[in-house]
Amino acid sequence: MPTHQIENAILSERAPVAVRVTGEGLTAVMEIDGHDVSREVVAYSLTHRAGGVPQMVVELSEHSTAGGVFDGLAHVAIGEPPDPGPVAAAFLSVISAAELEKVALTRHDLLDGRPHELTRAMLAVLHEWALGQWHMAEPRGGD
Structure with missing residues (x-):
């Protein structure tokens, strides 16, 4: 599964980029900085604390080719699912x-x-x- 080092994925010194998630029934369309990455993502979670910048964790599919698209974004962390x-x-x-x-x-x-x-x-x-x-x-x- 594609993954990036934490120091490359969590960019606290750079400005967040645009994120848009639009629900469509059981699926969603996800755009990051204007790029549709819906087919590359198998899971995501979004947290937002009052007064803070939203943080999104994006889990890429095993066949993802969009690794470079996730540069920045509301402090994105790209990770792998936990070992069962x-x-x-x-x-x-x-x-x-x-x-x-x-x-x-x-x-x-x-x-x-x-x-x-x-x-x-x-x-x-x-x-x-x-x-x-x-x-x-x-x-x-x-x-």
Whole structure:
């Protein structure tokens, strides 16, 4: 993912440049200093404290070619998304192996007799738990 060094991305000594974000349903058109960068951006956040200059953090797509466009802009910081590894490790460290096995074995909707069914069932349960779905699915009719 394209990224710039912080000293190049946060330009506190230069004047901010024009930023325009126009919502269009579930998408938005983003212009920075007159350049449409909508297709280059996968996420952004904008913060503005009273009396301060707005700050925008822009996350570029992996295939972005607009790296040079982000020179200045309301003190722009271009960064990469955080590594999910530490969060996943913290989540897994509090999982009880016995409880995971018990829940997976009672989930008849996930046990289909194919190879590795218990492992697939455990992964499905972990996925549900990671999404906050802590309840056990009710067995489907006759299962």
